[in-house]
Amino acid sequence: MGIHHVDEINSSCLLLSRVATNDGHGENSSYFDGWKAYDSNPFHPTRNPEGVIQMGLAEHQLCLGTMQEWIRKNPKASICTEEGLSQFKDIANFQDYHGLPQFRKAIAKFMGKVRGGRAEFDADRVVMSGGATGAQETLAFCLANPGEAFLIPTPYYPAFDRDFRWRTGVQLLPIHCHSINNFKITETALMTAYRRALKSNIKVKGILVTNPSNPLGTTMDRATLRTLARFANENNIHLICDEIFGGTVFDGPEFASISTVLEDDPRLNRDLFHIAYSLSKDLGVPGFRVGIIYSYNDAVVSCARKMSSFGLVSTQTQHLLAAMLGDDEFTTKLLAESRRQLSRRHAVFTSGLERVGIRCLESNAGLFFWMNLKHLLKAATVEAELELWRVIIHKVKLNISPGSAFHCSEPGWFRVCFANMDDGTMEVALRRIRAFVYEANERGTTSAQTTKNKKRFDRTLRLSLPRRFDHDLMTTMTPRLMSPHSPLVKAAN
Numbered sequence: 001m002g003i004h005h006v007d008e009i010n011s012s013c014l015l016l017s018r019v020a021t022n023d024g025h026g027e028n029s030s031y032f033d034g035w036k037a038y039d040s041n042p043f044h045p046t047r048n049p050e051g052v053i054q055m056g057l058a059e060h061q062l063c064l065g066t067m068q069e070w071i072r073k074n075p076k077a078s079i080c081t082e083e084g085l086s087q088f089k090d091i092a093n094f095q096d097y098h099g100l101p102q103f104r105k106a107i108a109k110f111m112g113k114v115r116g117g118r119a120e121f122d123a124d125r126v127v128m129s130g131g132a133t134g135a136q137e138t139l140a141f142c143l144a145n146p147g148e149a150f151l152i153p154t155p156y157y158p159a160f161d162r163d164f165r166w167r168t169g170v171q172l173l174p175i176h177c178h179s180i181n182n183f184k185i186t187e188t189a190l191m192t193a194y195r196r197a198l199k200s201n202i203k204v205k206g207i208l209v210t211n212p213s214n215p216l217g218t219t220m221d222r223a224t225l226r227t228l229a230r231f232a233n234e235n236n237i238h239l240i241c242d243e244i245f246g247g248t249v250f251d252g253p254e255f256a257s258i259s260t261v262l263e264d265d266p267r268l269n270r271d272l273f274h275i276a277y278s279l280s281k282d283l284g285v286p287g288f289r290v291g292i293i294y295s296y297n298d299a300v301v302s303c304a305r306k307m308s309s310f311g312l313v314s315t316q317t318q319h320l321l322a323a324m325l326g327d328d329e330f331t332t333k334l335l336a337e338s339r340r341q342l343s344r345r346h347a348v349f350t351s352g353l354e355r356v357g358i359r360c361l362e363s364n365a366g367l368f369f370w371m372n373l374k375h376l377l378k379a380a381t382v383e384a385e386l387e388l389w390r391v392i393i394h395k396v397k398l399n400i401s402p403g404s405a406f407h408c409s410e411p412g413w414f415r416v417c418f419a420n421m422d423d424g425t426m427e428v429a430l431r432r433i434r435a436f437v438y439e440a441n442e443r444g445t446t447s448a449q450t451t452k453n454k455k456r457f458d459r460t461l462r463l464s465l466p467r468r469f470d471h472d473l474m475t476t477m478t479p480r481l482m483s484p485h486s487p488l489v490k491a492a493n
């Protein structure tokens, strides 16, 4: 019996709860067809050079070697080595939900360093969670009741729909942002979203932003951050800043964290401000599940700490990271190396695309860029975006992510991850995109197409699609939600 069948039976018999049987996780989304395409035919330079290249994974693999080297040189930091084994009993027994004091201290120090030393963090406010995923859910539980809402600028990280909403019943309401001003949040857009919620009798409890942005790869400017902070202050609502990509800023302008805005403006009510953080991106260790809630509100710190029992970071991991992040010289070297690698990779990739007329949103952070393929759409619609996306997956054999999965209000944008592969794979990916664009241009598929060209484009797509995607699937596959951590895939965030 298939899993879906079991779900149907369970839900029709009301055997399980509403949370267990609703689709809040998003895993049953057909978006996973993209992942399945990769999983069933993964690229390998020699064993499967025609396979699908995974570019939908915001994973930082460019500095893992530097960390490995540190671990090799510091065997005492691991409890499973001859040198560290004497610590085994103490570490294996420790389960206090405050966490190892040396771990919280090292995290607070590292958070300050990622923000260029412009803000200080108090180790007593560092609360652990199972990745930033857990941090978001805990914050939602602490700050809002079911049915209440947070405003969120679009495009946004798709799994917020799961992390923030699924089990808490909290809503996310979009603040629509547009390419005309590089997707910056304007006061007008913010007010529109706020008033719309009030008009619908929805209580707005706060704003959730990601800075640097996933999927845009941009840092929020200080003025916008100040506007958001003041708006939250004036309306007595919360501001959560997800700063999980804080250490990936590889180019100017420098990263302005909400922590520095708070330090500059003593009039802001600190009880309203919270940071969600994790080591998944900055260190590239999502498997460690190190998430951090850093709240300026004492009651939230206290409640989140109690809730953290549901998602503690293993003490073994805390022990290792306390030593690693406590090594000042090493973290300086690691962050510098990370920036250098990301900057280089980003430059090679985006300039390679520019040569075939593909523009990307100018960006300075993150493990991805936001690629504009509007000119290759048959029409300015989500359907046309998804049609192009399917061709890119199944013909060009690149698993990139369509903007509609990020709730982007303009069709034609795609998120391309660039730090989860080696240089050789990146070259192959670039070659494939270039070849595809040349071909598309030759066939006259720019936005100024005539009807004749459009027909020809349709025919070309149909001819180039695998048979299985020719008919039914073309209309049924819709990437409603990208959901990370699926058992279907190794990782998908």
Ligand SMILES: Cc1ncc(COP(=O)(O)O)c(C=O)c1O
Binding pocket: 058, 130, 131, 132, 133, 134, 157, 210, 214, 242, 244, 278, 279, 280, 286, 290, 291, 484, 493
């Ligand atoms: C903006 C954002 N927040 C949170 C997460 C979840 O991260 P973690 O692996 O730490 O749970 C991700 C992962 O991609 C993300 O992009």
